[in-house]
Amino acid sequence: MSNSTAPAPVAFSSSQKFLGNDGKWSTFVVRVGTPEQNFEVLPASGMGEILVPHVQGCDESDPSDCGKRRGVFLFGGEQSKGLQQNRSSTWALIGLFDLGLRSDLGYNVNASYGRDTVGLMIQNSGGPTVENATIASIASKKFYTGLFGLGLQPANFTDFAYPQPSLMRKLRDENRIPSLSYGYTAGAYYKVPKVLGSLTLGGYDASRFEVNNMKFPFDPDDSRPLSLKVQRISGVNESGRQPSTFTLLDLETTFQVDFAVPHLWLPLNTCDRFAERFGLIYEKNTGLYRVNETSHAALLEQNPKFTIGFGATSNPAERVNIELPYAAFDLEAEHPIYPNSTRYFPIRRANETSKYTLGRTFMQEAYIITDFERGHFSLHQAQFPETTAKQQIIPILPPDILSNSTTNIPKASGQKGLGSGPIAGITVGVAIVLMACLVLLLILYRRHRAIAQNQDKGEPYAWMPELHDTEKEKPEIQGEGVHEMKGNDIEMAGVPLCELEGNGLELDGTNLEEILGEEVGNRDERHGEQVDGTHSRVD
Template structure:
């Protein structure tokens, strides 16, 4: 990485800010900016995922970006598709810097190659080349649309990612969510970080954001607010954590379980515990340090953990692709992904307090498409992590995790917040700003039934038999399953088969 420093503009509101955006700020008194997602189409060969459209350059070239990562937005250049037929990157929009008539230089001295070409490129043995540059960026929508004239961007000229033996390009770039500093330092150049610049110029209340990045497959509406958050996207207890010195969001994962929110479990047990396996624990504390990052699509966990979870599911591991494919012809598949069963993540808040996020299996039923596979495949998004034996870094909870939670972050106070997010049914938006000094967020009263109600329209609940008590808890440590799907109950099979034949 390169060293960055703060750059303060000479004017409280820059001269390039449109007059209508001043009206929006001063009259409507809304010190936040709702970032519009384009929900008319989705992107990604491992999703689907919604994106945020952003206009780049003086001629406003539209590119569709995944929200995630920090510092300069990652923008794919038209050169990434040179001599590549059916280039996967074209669908999301590409930036032709030669058509950009802005007065800023196209390159400003910084470039990176190989795994540093894109964020988290080392996970995919990335190859390629990028360049730092100034660019005009327009974000927002309608009367809340604003312009950042001297934004820093990372222009990717070429990139290849490797999934096993498969080489593919990137589908989309990234709309970054701020940084610890307000500008990059490239010699005499000081291109600004978009979110930070809007805070410095008073367009938003603070260097902060709040997001719920839900399922495009279930047609859930996403929410991303710069300088604020949507209170309606909180449907459980909210916890506050400290980010590290680089404002990276990390937590201690202490357990993973399979459980069922309501009704009868499709498994032979109501709850399966001890699914988290940390190969670096050496028989001691099984705590796994995990990073939260929406730039990545997957649950990047120790391979041993992915395997332990997969043992409970009707999935098979494809070594060529490196993914777990759902066995969609198995009736157990539909029974699980439509049930109120979920994969839970237990985090340590303090020595005496834990915190849980629940991901329904409906959100872990994603699709792989070309060019990763020749025909669409349903997959379970757990990917083996490359854990650093010294720092223990390498485990990352990506977009698949973000579908189920609300996350907000403040660079002012170096805090981030996390809470359970609702399912497909939730109340109307309730946008709040995040001030420069906020260390807590106003959240609704926490009730588990609110979260369950938000999923009622999606789940198929199987009631308990009145003559029998619920199945007991099972532990993978004491009673491991020996084959795929071995944890599914025969009673659940009968119910599922009956529903299919009716």
């Protein structure tokens, strides 16, 4: 792709809706099959496929609007309950396999897999369409809404000799995005007005985060690449004349960022500190911390703010701090978790270090930029611009494209290029640089001639200025070795001075118990493409 046009990033428009039974989350729309069936989905970092509810996922015990609650659109003029595989002429069945997504946290479910056409965003929106994408449909309500996989791990099945590429890989291979990268923040239902989520494939939205220079390398464990060290979790009560601070975690601990799940899975003693300080009620049957009206009123009065400090060392100057207000934790759970809407605090007890996870709750106040081709990611404090503010979509170009001066980099969707003023300024600047080069060459030529003439006269270096006890400073005509010139949507690496380069199978008979069944095997997922991970077939 180094000699071809780099595509613009995909600014994945939000559905403008919030959905969920464990909180209100800003969703995105995907289209599946022929004719298209629409679903609201949430981004997920730990998988590479599309996941949507199965048509058998709603039964008589569910509310009458179960399908709508799970993000399923109308289909054929009627409210659908889930993916109807037999009504898509392009559906190709793979089989029933374990999902293999965070089974360590209790999300052990089975999925009906197949391949079909997938489109991003609603019809006639201009979103890309991909054929033969891997799709998982589940009846289990452990993942209540659908998921949009952002990982690179291919789907490997025990009956297949070759892996099925992830959706991100297909988009990259088909030249739909400039690189294997994305930027994401979950949005915030609690803001006034509500702030929608932001997802950019192949780039990021610079208007949605505060800039910092910290980058974190992918974890050596390829099954959890977005892992990093948390040095401290603390809080402050901002009510009263003297705000009080408190510590919730003060030992270096490794967490993974995984927004396929909603909660923060924390060490047991950290959960205990939260519960004791804020009067949270732990329920063993749900595993959740419930908040009664008394505790909720106290939390609103105290208005605590929580800070999570990330960094490889304990030096506070080398940390990225993400702050979250109590409003980000003030969530409600609904059917089928509770029969009625119930307020809860979204922390979970993790009894093993491998379970420590920062989920979607965290991403309400954080922005993540993930660059698979360079093997690192960054975390930023999210910003909440006015609803009328324009996006600032910036592409992340692959390493090979950055070194090729002939590559044409187009504008991202909805962005304007450089105006006539900046273009004129750039032209004048280049002309000045070229003139400076010519002057330097002329000076060097004359000095060379002077040396030759003086040597003939027996006066070597007579042309040089006199040096005394200390050498005089030379005037600087060059700045840093690389200069950056940024437009609205592209970054241009500068060049050193004087080195300017030119130029259908029907599944209605599938046993519901099998689709709802527990996990029957493990799936080894990797973001690297040399790993042979597998789904285990459900017989």
